[in-house]
Amino acid sequence: MADNCPTCILLKALLQSAGVPAPAAERVAFSTPVQQAEGRVVRKVKKKTSAYSKKLGKAMKALKKKHPKTKMSTLMKRAHKQVKRMK
Numbered sequence: 001m002a003d004n005c006p007t008c009i010l011l012k013a014l015l016q017s018a019g020v021p022a023p024a025a026e027r028v029a030f031s032t033p034v035q036q037a038e039g040r041v042v043r044k045v046k047k048k049t050s051a052y053s054k055k056l057g058k059a060m061k062a063l064k065k066k067h068p069k070t071k072m073s074t075l076m077k078r079a080h081k082q083v084k085r086m087k
Contacts, residue, residue, distance in 0.1 A: 005038045055083045 012029035016022060028034070059079035067075065 005035060007038045008034055052083060055086060056080065059083055 008029045011034060012025050015025035015028060020028075056079055059082045060075060063070075063075045063079055063082075
């Protein structure tokens with residue numbers, strides 16, 4: 001019908017194998033709710049954590065331990081400066 005997403009095709013095949021007539025199976029398989037679910041089913045590939053991000057995290061933990069009552073925004077600025085100096 002409109003879109004040939006893998007989920008729709010699989011659902012149509014399952015319905016037909018269960019004995020549902022082809023036109024009805026196609027209507028259900030290619031319906032809007034099924035196509036909307038396709039976007040939620042497909043997972044995005046997570047990117048690898050960068051070296052900078054790892055160093056920043058370690059600096060943040062150390063600063064938070066040393067200065068527990070300081071605001072996070074101030075600690076983030078300090079951690080960023082530390083990591084830039086490391087390079």
